[in-house]
Amino acid sequence: MPIALVDCNNFYVSCERAFNPELEGKPVVVLSNNDGCAVARSNEVKALGVKMAEPWFKMEQLAKRHGIIALSSNYALYGDLSARVMSLLSTFSPKQEIYSIDECFLDLDGFDSQSLVAYGQTIRRTIKQYVGIPVCVGIAETKTLAKLANHCAKKRLAGRDGVCDFGRYSDTQLSKLFATIPVNDVWGVGRKISQSLIAMKIETVEDLRTANQTRMRQQFSIVVERTVKELNGISCIELDGTDTPRQQIMVSRSFGQEVSNFDDLAESIAYFASTAAEKLRKDGSVATSLCVFIQTNPFKDKSPQYQRSLIVPMGEPTGDSIKLVNAAIQGLRVIYRVGYSYKKSGVLLMGLQSRDAIQASLFDDAAEQDKSSKLMTLMDTVNQRMGKGSVTIAASGTKRRWSMRRDSKSPDYTTAWDELPIAR
Template sequence: MFAHVDINNCYVSCERLFNPTLENRVVVVLSNNDGCVIARSNEAKAIGIKMADAEFMVRQNLKENNAVIFSSNYALYADMSARLMNNLARYTYTLMVYSIDEAFLALGNLPGVDLEKHTAAISENVMRHTGLPITVGVGPTMALAKLANKAAKKQKKDYLVLDTGDKIDATVKDFPIEDVWGIGLQYYHKLIDFGVKTAQDFRELKADFVRQHMTVQGWRLHQELWGRPCNVVKDIAERSKGIESSQSFNSYQTELEPIEEAVSMHAATVALKLRQQQSMALTLTIYLRTNKHNVKHDQHYPSITVKVPFAANSTHQLTRVAVQAMRAIYQPGYNYLKCGVRATGIIPEGEVQFHLFTSYEHGREQQLAELMDTLNDRYGRGTLRLGSDSFERKWAMKQDYLSKQYTTNWKDILVAR
């Protein structure tokens, strides 16, 4: 058995947690540079605000409904996500973090546990300990657990347990095929052509037919909807095919220096994520992007993949490689809107292969990284950084509606009077 847990309207719920006056109001959270809607309260959904709506297109509607608008506060959301995952770990022997607001819990080897009571305890206690409203779906496979979660939301329940064949059959009978985990737009149109409208219709297809038309991934989903587990919970280091940090600029950048500063920040972020999961990277990909939607500007999408001399997670080492790579692909005369750094070839720490004549001071780099992490954990992220990562960050993304960092910045901590 598996449980799928996610936060209801995650970013909005995080904002409401520290500002109760937002309850029952129209609330939206915007994407990078305040471009489009990426989170909505139920009240915002009720007035027709859709996911990914451009802010300028719904501005008047939001104004007329006295909406509260927020820029994405990633420091707050990431910290609240960590608190959620720490709480969920109490209820399982294997926790797989799937995204910032959702996770799967393995529940199959918990002898003597009443699943219904255990699921209710997860729902109630997580809300009590974190203040975040969650929905829990339980099923014999990960796909059915995800389906149970969505079905619970449709039924306005806090949780739903599908632990018998009858319960599963009743739930998949009218469940829309487009809401099934793993059914993208391409598969949706293909299945509609086959007359498949519900999860039950999909289950009734023959397995060989599904594999022929939807490859092995579609076949696995088909098997999972019949209660036969095909997805495997793996360690995060094994799952990671890459770690990326990227961001759009608040305005077009034409000079190399501010772009180098942004690349330095992204390289440092990637290095930190690698250290947090006790991994190292063998290769880095650095890229630049112009605005493909602005046809008046010449377009340029350069990228380069370089091999790190030795697998590393050191901020100093990865930043040096990233900045040198950026200098190689940058060309003057273009209006760049975005840059990013992606680490691949990820291996566990301790498996770094050196050669006999290396002069790379691996131990020193690790000590320096550990010192930076210790100081930044104590005094706030970014307190200690490399000189190539400017403190001014004039290129940083637009955040006109940013809320306080209630849990990660001393000056923003709430004061009780």
């Protein structure tokens, strides 16, 4: 059963370039929360030796010498473009597994094996034309091999024009190819496992593919044995086309500047609880409890340290932003201590259940629940039509002095009416 792995190229950078063509061909790096470290790099930046997660202060001089353009992360933009990419990709296969924000598996069972490369090219052209994001496509008989084929397409080790189908290669050709690829490039082989494998003289993909499966299981685990089988074309990891309901939803941020007073901290907690509640309703779920937490900066050794969390039961399952915000702030009142400079806070919604599976109690106020449901539906509808944050809970504030540093953030081109790009 052929499987395709479609992966967006340097996704965050590609999102920025889609709306700012002047960035094409230039070295671009996207920074993490509070402009801390590299979370996405263009090929030009990679060629300069900048590593993933490298702190900005370490590359700042290099950036000045080579004209590296640093951008703050814009997750609203990336999330929206990801949804558009995944929606388009779903039209290419009856079964899709979204693996991450920028990649997904497609079931190509029943497709003409002789035309899969052409089909992959059609996928690439369509995504580029409709969303402006470049992708590569890897095709093989198992998920592990499909990931490897995609790697080969991106690195131009095999395939052509961003598409690599291992089904077009003989066993001899694949053996020669795999002998040139380091073992740590295999999906699921992390740094520690790869170090152990290399110590055993298993240094390439081909070495791992031809390794004794029983020995791999005894030396490591069934996971590594499964990887070896997948490299030999034996499917052990099924394609999961179902959306598994989330068990928890967390929203948390480190602050751009430290917060000491209760009101600013409460504003952050209210904002996080409201954001989590919006995600909860989008999933069609309700929460039975929440956890609120705060902490100081653990990297400031000379400053007083404090961190605390508290679980707050909701009484009855709810997806109401107002109720969840009130509960979170009540929890904050219990754990807050004067005299500390807080660096991070967050809210975790717990005990999630399907909204449709909740049975009403004899003591429930049906009219109040109906009113709450209509209010939340109205709020979500307005925010969907007019842009995120058009209607908010008052307690979440507007100034948000605690918010992340994002000194070089691009506009929210697709999710805010007042930031829509203007055609010239």
